[in-house]
Amino acid sequence: MDLTGLLAFNVLSGIATFVLITLGLGVIYGMMRIINLAHGEFMMLGAYTTVSAVGAGVNIWIAMLVLPPLVVGLVGLVLERALIRFLYGRMMDMMLATWGVSLGLIGISSTIYGNVVRGVTAPLGGFNIGRYGASLYSFVIILVAIACLVGLYALLRLTKFGLILRAAMQNPRMAAALGISPSIVYMATFTLGAALAGLAGGVLAPISGISPNMGAAYIANAFITVLGGGPAIIAGTGIASVIFGAINQIVSFVANPVLGTVSLLVFAVIMIRILPQGITGRFFRNSL
Amino acid sequence: MKFNSAWAGFIAVLIAGLVVLFAVPQIVSLFGIVQMTVFVAMAMYALSQGFLWGFGGIMCFGQASFLGLGAYAYAITAINLGDTSWGMLAGVAVPAIFALLLGYFMFYGRISDAYIGVITLTVSVILFQLINSTSGAQYHIGQAELGGFNGIPSVPTLNMPGDVSNVLSPTGIWYVSMALLIIVYALLRLALASRFGRVVVAIRENETRAMLLGYDARLYKLLSFTISAAIAGLAGCIYDNWGGFISPTIFGLAMSAEVIIFVLVGGLGTLIGPILGGVGLQYVMNLAGTQHKVDPNLGLGVVLVAFVLLVPQGVVPVIRDKAMQLFIRRGAKAARIQETSP
Numbered sequence: 001m002d003l004t005g006l007l008a009f010n011v012l013s014g015i016a017t018f019v020l021i022t023l024g025l026g027v028i029y030g031m032m033r034i035i036n037l038a039h040g041e042f043m044m045l046g047a048y049t050t051v052s053a054v055g056a057g058v059n060i061w062i063a064m065l066v067l068p069p070l071v072v073g074l075v076g077l078v079l080e081r082a083l084i085r086f087l088y089g090r091m092m093d094m095m096l097a098t099w100g101v102s103l104g105l106i107g108i109s110s111t112i113y114g115n116v117v118r119g120v121t122a123p124l125g126g127f128n129i130g131r132y133g134a135s136l137y138s139f140v141i142i143l144v145a146i147a148c149l150v151g152l153y154a155l156l157r158l159t160k161f162g163l164i165l166r167a168a169m170q171n172p173r174m175a176a177a178l179g180i181s182p183s184i185v186y187m188a189t190f191t192l193g194a195a196l197a198g199l200a201g202g203v204l205a206p207i208s209g210i211s212p213n214m215g216a217a218y219i220a221n222a223f224i225t226v227l228g229g230g231p232a233i234i235a236g237t238g239i240a241s242v243i244f245g246a247i248n249q250i251v252s253f254v255a256n257p258v259l260g261t262v263s264l265l266v267f268a269v270i271m272i273r274i275l276p277q278g279i280t281g282r283f284f285r286n287s288l
Numbered sequence: 289m290k291f292n293s294a295w296a297g298f299i300a301v302l303i304a305g306l307v308v309l310f311a312v313p314q315i316v317s318l319f320g321i322v323q324m325t326v327f328v329a330m331a332m333y334a335l336s337q338g339f340l341w342g343f344g345g346i347m348c349f350g351q352a353s354f355l356g357l358g359a360y361a362y363a364i365t366a367i368n369l370g371d372t373s374w375g376m377l378a379g380v381a382v383p384a385i386f387a388l389l390l391g392y393f394m395f396y397g398r399i400s401d402a403y404i405g406v407i408t409l410t411v412s413v414i415l416f417q418l419i420n421s422t423s424g425a426q427y428h429i430g431q432a433e434l435g436g437f438n439g440i441p442s443v444p445t446l447n448m449p450g451d452v453s454n455v456l457s458p459t460g461i462w463y464v465s466m467a468l469l470i471i472v473y474a475l476l477r478l479a480l481a482s483r484f485g486r487v488v489v490a491i492r493e494n495e496t497r498a499m500l501l502g503y504d505a506r507l508y509k510l511l512s513f514t515i516s517a518a519i520a521g522l523a524g525c526i527y528d529n530w531g532g533f534i535s536p537t538i539f540g541l542a543m544s545a546e547v548i549i550f551v552l553v554g555g556l557g558t559l560i561g562p563i564l565g566g567v568g569l570q571y572v573m574n575l576a577g578t579q580h581k582v583d584p585n586l587g588l589g590v591v592l593v594a595f596v597l598l599v600p601q602g603v604v605p606v607i608r609d610k611a612m613q614l615f616i617r618r619g620a621k622a623a624r625i626q627e628t629s630p
Contacts, residue, residue, distance in 0.1 A: 035402050037349075037409070086597065091402050092347055093596045096548065099349070100592030103545055107586025115583075212583075216541060220413040223406045258421040265414050269390065269407065273397040 002130025015245035016145035024197030030233035040215020046201025068202030076194020122206035230278020235287035334550035336519035338562030344512035345492030350412030352543035358521025368430035379525035387517030416539035439535025555604030
């Protein structure tokens, strides 16, 4: 019974982690059809922001939840204006350029911080599920993941900004004819995606080893989840995170985390044969 | 086949390759020959990506998977069986079979090019994590311990087929590697000139039209993908023979990025471009490797972004087109620019 409880809790926090690491990528992919290969490095920058801020004596909650999205959002904004906007419509060149950005960011952070692993102590403590210990911090991850999903839904559904965003993505020419500049909308979307990646990096900083190469540890899971989820941002990320997060956690629990990722890949590769457009390409097609 | 400028170029490249093959051992020191062998490995690796991307139109972001699988398959087979000839065979066959399986799901699922890029990238990341986690004596295949992050030390180098005691010298390994490079280049040129190659290029140009003409694009893409993986595996075998050891970094993202940069700098849609790009950039990276102020990833990233933005078609095609323009301006008649021939 205790073991079941612990496994259920781990699965839940695993799903929440998947939501966090995927959402930024999903926003940029779902809205703009761009696969941002620098996603992992955006998360890495978010984590370094937390480390630096905590080192400078900033309150840990501000360092985790407020600063990373701001800093990484700004980095995303600058990159979009300086580089990405020249490549819209050139899918492959876009991927290559974001990969170049990814390598560049790894190089810059290795040069500045050195190739060492740092860490931040997780706030809160632990609690017991029967005989097993678990971290209270996992609740923070679950709460932030839910807040992100709900917040994004509200932003896209209920605000005028969200309406403009959705309109420009659905039909950029029509939106432009109605006086909306697609260029500004793309800029805002990319910044939003980068900020979400930064937030993920900040929130996950206390439970991961922070090094210039840490992005590679997350991108495999994030890419698989986005591809599996398909075009709908919130429904796709949500459903795919539930499925893949659960598989990953259960296999990790039974065997080890590496085999957890391998099992995801095998599952995803077989799935694309059946559902090439992802889950929301076939089901829930009109969801957001 | 009619004799034309393209075939003249082919013959010229072959002659140049043979000159290099026999001249290098005469003029370069033993240490230099060992260095040259890694250039050959990188040239072969670049050739695999150049063929797949430039002619098949398939963007593989995880070509290092096949390089690494080839290198590991060679090492494990050679350690277990002693005779490295079987190692070479496994080094080509294992990545090819892996590509055949992976490619079946990708191409027959008809996923978009971007998805293929992402999945191949993901596969290489996961292979890295998988091999990286195999430290400890319990992870072994036959007598070969996988060694986790430290990799496999003392991989046997090539011996004469069937005679394990007769191990080739570094010069012998150079002759074998360079000869293999020339052979693979020639075979690819011939394949591209054949019906198969023309269909592959036709699919790159317009997949729908090729399908409407009755060609199964999925099958041809799968075949190009498999051929490319086999060549990358061969490059992995040569890489083993250069260093004598193999570690999981061969699956790293930097290796996959490097080969894309080799092709991008050398020239997309040529075969000689990637070879020259591979050799040239490996040389520059060896020079840059001696300094420790700036992380090499930064250089790779800057080169990648710069080429995508400024010279997306690569160096060799740009030079070729400029030369063609000069040629045409001087009144030579009808030098048709052939986009697909090196």
